[in-house]
Amino acid sequence: MRIEPEASTANIVLLGSFNPPIFRPEWFQAMGIIGDADAQSAKIRIVHEAVTAFSLDWANIQVDQNRFSIDTNDPPLIRIQDAVLKAFKEFLIHTPVHQLGINRTVHFSVGSFDVRDKIGRLLAPHEPWGEWGPKISGDPENPQVRGGMRSLLMSQLDRGDGYRGSINAKVEPSGLRPIDGIFVEVNDHFFVGDDPARIIGSEPAMNILETQWSKSIARSEWIIDQVMALREKVK
Amino acid sequence: MNSTALVLSTRLDVNASHHGTLYQPNQHGWSENILSFKVADELHRAALTRPFLETAPSIVRPAAATMSLIPRHREISFLPPEAPPVDVGRRAFFIGLQEWEGVVTLVREDGFTARLIDLTHTNPDEEADFSTSEMSPDDFDLVVPGAIFRWSVGVLKMPGGAKRPTSQVVFRRLPQWTKRDLDRADALAEELVGTLEKIQTSDDNDTRSAR
Secondary structure, eight states, rough: OOOOSSSSEEEEEEEOOGGGGOOOOOHHTTTTTSSSHHTTOOEEEOOOOSSEEOOOSEEEEEETEEEEEEEEESSTTHHHHHHEEEEEEIIIITTTTEEEEEEEEEEEEEESSHHHHHHHHSOOOGGGGGGGGGHHHHHHTTTTGOOOOOOOEEEEOOOOSOEEEEEEEEEESSSSTTTEEEEEEEEEEEEEEEGGGGOSSHHHHHHHHHHHHHHHHHHHHHHHHHHTTTTHHHH | OOOOOEOOOOOOOOGGGGGOOOOOOOBBBBBBBOOOOHHHHHHHHHHSSSSSSSEOOGGGSSSSGGOOOOOOOOOOOOOOOOOOOOOOOOOOOEEEEEEEEEEEEOOSEEEEEEEEEEEEOOOOOOOEEEEEEBGGGGGGGOOOOTTEEEEEEEEEEETSOOOOEEEEEOOOOOOOOHHHHHHHHHHHHHHHHHHHHHHHHHHHHHHHHOO
């Protein structure tokens, strides 16, 4: 990526049928998915029969009955792939997983409010909004009342790699850098098999995760880089 | 008929659309709706097992807009447990600038030697020595010849904007190979042998015809 991010996250989401209470730090420790010190320093946020959520130094894990999610901010990002593969390929092989998402998010600075404003106008011009268009902008000198693009989601529905699913990219002003920051999230979504009802285990989803992780992360960073390139375009 | 109404309330906003989307977490941290539909559903069912009767004019039921704002039923005494959101704005971020995959070749008492593959650039493989002081104690047991790890070099960006160079060695906790993995590897090896044999046969034929 051509701009050094301010913050960066990778996230894996599985949709299927899960049993939240088992996903405790002690279970991950006992299975060798995380180390002893990791488990002991885990911050439990909630443990309930319907949802479990806890944080490690390097990851956040949240599980409810239909959804498993793990994210990390710190490299190596592949640690979350290893954790998911070890959990669901080695131990929870009979857990049905019918959808998989590999998500990559980045906050980066474009240097000034003006440049970010121009990028917003390039991605979502005001002119097509007709007579409302000129009113959207507000005061160009005052970021507090400067209107414009708040969120833009683009979807590629033909993945082009033989898998069913979509590649979705969202661009927003960054909450971390309110003046000059941009937030980009790329969601790489896979449907596992043709019929969720016929999925009886996690193996098909894990095969996708194992073979597609590196490609997915590289493609997401390439898409993020396309947005970063707009900084030069609007100058 | 007596105007007795069964009034049940869970005070939960059930957002069914939460499911079916893979956006998680949002850019400000964990989803605000950490108590998803299933939790709301669970609590709702719990509430149903302990119903309570209150007297309330039945006429208010079909006309929600004109209902009295004065509570006419007992509030459910337990509120759903809430997980505090992860505040991403106040923490330091480790931004990786370069990453290597390493394979341990030699283990020493105070560290190890490894062959490094550059994952960021196309540099040739290198060999480097690492000290155990660079590792997490959790990883000590994983250091054996052949073990795979990642070495990330980057900057730690502090919430105030300061930057500190940093690096991290993390040993990978990979899943055990399954029978299917081994079968797949065998099939791939056989395919490679077949390809090599074809090349060999074709070379032999070419040599014969040249004579």
